[in-house]
Amino acid sequence: MKDKVKDRAKIFSSFNPLSTLEKALKAQEREKSEKLELDEPKIEEILNKISKLKPADKVKITYYDGQGYVSIEGLVSNVNLMDKSLTVVKTKVGFGDVYEVRVVL
Template identity: 35%
Template sequence: MAYRNGRGGMSRQDRAKQFMPFAALKGYEEALRKKEKITVPKAELSEERGEELDRALRQIRKNDMVTVIYFCEGEYLKVTGMVSRIDGTARLLKVVDTKIPFEDLYEVSVQSYV
């Protein structure tokens, strides 16, 4: 047996390799994570809830800090950040780099500065 470090033992790098995780099935962990995701149907908003959202959207301005809950690909996501764009014609709210169509919004709240 040839020793690499000249001291009669394994090199530190070789010793570390024996403890590295072994992935026998590539992509298996990712597949499990996808399977764990529970998809939900998009909630239908009541007329009253829709009006509340419309009022909130009319008050929001560019550079406001907001927290938004929205529907995306079978799940509801929450994002907090600065409004980089709000377009009533295109019906689009952009929070930092996340573009959210108005019809996917569930809840919008402006963060107050204390």
């Protein structure tokens, strides 16, 4: 019986109930910044690059997430011209929030 209790304790020993709270606190620590207004040539450049993307292309995208600018790097899962969004891995980003697109080789 003691062995069963020890085995059960091992299963739960790595559980950290504060990890979610820690992540939430770190997210709040970020400085909030305003979204930058892009000029027409910059918007055209971004849309041109996005229009050439295909699923499985590896990209690095800098975008505005409502709090500030963040970057994500990964494979494109979807480019949806109808709803004007692209998905990198599982992160969906609206075209209007994209600040920079770089294809990574």
